[in-house]
Amino acid sequence: MPDSLLLPPVKNIDWNALRQAARDAMQFAYVPYSKFRVGAAGLTSDGRIVTGCNVENASYGLTLCAECGMISELTRSGGGRLIAVCTLGNDEPVTPCGRCRQLLWEHGGPGLLVEVEGVPVPMTELLPNAFPEASNFSNPNG
Numbered sequence: 431m432p433d434s435l436l437l438p439p440v441k442n443i444d445w446n447a448l449r450q451a452a453r454d455a456m457q458f459a460y461v462p463y464s465k466f467r468v469g470a471a472g473l474t475s476d477g478r479i480v481t482g483c484n485v486e487n488a489s490y491g492l493t494l495c496a497e498c499g500m501i502s503e504l505t506r507s508g509g510g511r512l513i514a515v516c517t518l519g520n521d522e523p524v525t526p527c528g529r530c531r532q533l534l535w536e537h538g539g540p541g542l543l544v545e546v547e548g549v550p551v552p553m554t555e556l557l558p559n560a561f562p563e564a565s566n567f568s569n570p571n572g
Contacts, residue, residue, distance in 0.1 A: 443473060443513070443514045443543065443550070444473075445514070445516065445545060445550070447479065448471045448472075448473060448479065448514060448515070448516040448545070449471070449516050449518065449545075450471075451469075451471035451479050451481050451516075452469040452470055452471040452481065452496075452516045452517060452518045453469060453518055453521060454469065454481070455469035455470065455471060455481035455482060455483045455496065455499075455500075456468060456469030456483055456496070456518055456519075456520075456521070457469070457483075458483045459483040459484045459485070459496070460483075460484070460485045460486055461484060461486050462486060463486050463488065463490070464486060466484075466519055466520055467483070467484070467519065467520055468483065468484040468495065468496040468517065468518065468519040468520075468524060469481065469482070469483050469496050469517070469518050470482045470483075470495075470496035470497045470499070470500040470515060470516070470517040470518075470526075471500070471515070471516050471517075472500050472504065472512040472514065472515045472516075472538075473512065473513050473514040473515075474504065474510040474511065474512060474513065475510055475511040475512075475513050476510055478507065478508075478510070480500055480503040480504045480507060480512075481499075481500055481503060482496045482497060482498065482499025482500030482501070482502065482503055483496050483499055484496045484499070485499065495526070495527060495529070495530050496517060497515070497517060497526050497530035497533060497534060498530065498533065500515075501533050501534075501537055504537060511537065511538055511539065511542075512534065512537050512538035512542050513538065513541075513542060513543065514542070514543045514544075514545075514550065515534060515538070515542065515543070515544045515545065516544075516545045517544075517545070523545065523546070523547055523548060525544075525546050525547075525556075526544065526556075528557075531553070531556055531557040531560070532557065532560060532561060534553060534556075534557075535553050535557055535560040535561075538553060539553065540552065540553050540554045540560075541553070541554075544556050
């Protein structure tokens with residue numbers, strides 16, 4: 431399938447609204463150790479905006495990224511597919527970690543746009559070797 435068929439029109443995505451939603455979510459982060467507040471916001475294919483924030487844990491390895499919280503909110507609020515995601519850390523753009531990139535792939539597919547340093551980047555570039563056989567991309571009900 432050509433990439434042009436996988437990508438939503440960039441002009442129809444309100445990136446400012448996504449950044450503000452990520453900024454708002456960031457305020458709820460639980461970060462007693464790093465003090466690094468992260469908020470994530472995603473636009474769904476049905477027009478909803480879902481958000482999440484990071485939740486630290488003293489063991490660090492069990493810390494939940496903001497994108498994990500956002501995916502939980504996506505599922506809790508009825509599911510669907512992500513078409514655009516923005517993540518901010520201490521009010522600056524941050525790029526999702528590898529674990530979260532795979533989560534995003536599974537809930538948005540190869541055409542999901544992720545804002546990286548102010549530029550929308552499709553998941554095919556952000557995670558070129560995802561585990562597609564483990565993703566729900568082929569199942570539209572996710």
